Amino acid sequence: xxxxxxxxxTLSLSPGERATLSCRASQSVSSYLAWYQQxxxxxxxxxxYDASNRATGIPARFSxxxxxxxxxxxxxxxxxxxxxxxxxxxxxxxxxxxQGTKLEIK
Amino acid sequence: QITLKESGPTLVKPTQTLTLxxxxxxxxxxxxxxxxxxIRQPPGKALEWLALIYWDDDKRYSPSLKSRLTITKDTSxxxxxxxxxxxxxxDTATYYCAHLEMAPTGGIDYWGQGTxxxxxx
Numbered sequence: 001x002x003x004x005x006x007x008x009x010t011l012s013l014s015p016g017e018r019a020t021l022s023c024r025a026s027q028s029v030s031s032y033l034a035w036y037q038q039x040x041x042x043x044x045x046x047x048x049y050d051a052s053n054r055a056t057g058i059p060a061r062f063s064x065x066x067x068x069x070x071x072x073x074x075x076x077x078x079x080x081x082x083x084x085x086x087x088x089x090x091x092x093x094x095x096x097x098x099q100g101t102k103l104e105i106k
Numbered sequence: 107q108i109t110l111k112e113s114g115p116t117l118v119k120p121t122q123t124l125t126l127x128x129x130x131x132x133x134x135x136x137x138x139x140x141x142x143x144x145i146r147q148p149p150g151k152a153l154e155w156l157a158l159i160y161w162d163d164d165k166r167y168s169p170s171l172k173s174r175l176t177i178t179k180d181t182s183x184x185x186x187x188x189x190x191x192x193x194x195x196x197d198t199a200t201y202y203c204a205h206l207e208m209a210p211t212g213g214i215d216y217w218g219q220g221t222x223x224x225x226x227x
Contacts, residue, residue: 089213095143
């Protein structure tokens with residue numbers, strides 16, 4: 001089973017700052033990596049698919065990059081509504097999620 | 107408009123079998139490329155994929171839980187059913203069903219609201 005390791009576990013930033021979240025796979029997943037955002041009490045929402053493609057309706061401040069084993073989600077300028085938990089998920093071999101990164105207000 | 111809703115018991119005893127039903131609308135599970143999956147999330151913890159069934163009845167399971175899971179679909183009723191045997195307190199979680207399409211995203215674009223299942227004697 002492919003293990004996804006996200007870092008950091010918690011990221012404390014202020015609105016307007018740039019956020020960089022990392023996801024590392026235990027083996028290559030090619031570009032079959034997605035990012036989801038989850039707010040308390042809500043189901044997750046798809047942000048990025050296939051490493052770098054924004055899902056429908058996702059603001060341009062969200063971008064994804066990477067391939068193989070190392071991936072990054074970047075939020076260029078944080079809005080108040082962006083503070084949430086972010087999960088990466090691969091679909092190269094079955095489907096697994098990372099353990100999540102909590103993005104909190106500093 | 108695509109919607110999904112999970113139903114089933116909120117409380118099960120250890121060793122019992124859990125049966126959850128996902129009732130959906132706004133799409134057909136006989137349409138090429140469509141799938142419905144089950145994902146769970148223990149309180150305060152990460153998401154975990156459980157099972158996935160595709161329009162062509164291809165079924166995939168979490169390798170670590172495969173022996174305990176069965177997923178089926180009833181296209182005429184717009185339902186997908188997940189059964190999990192030998193429930194344990196560590197299986198306490200919110201269980202989500204979700205819609206996905208192989209293309210273009212391959213990801214989950216619609217989720218149910220989730221149902222909290224507690225395993226306790």
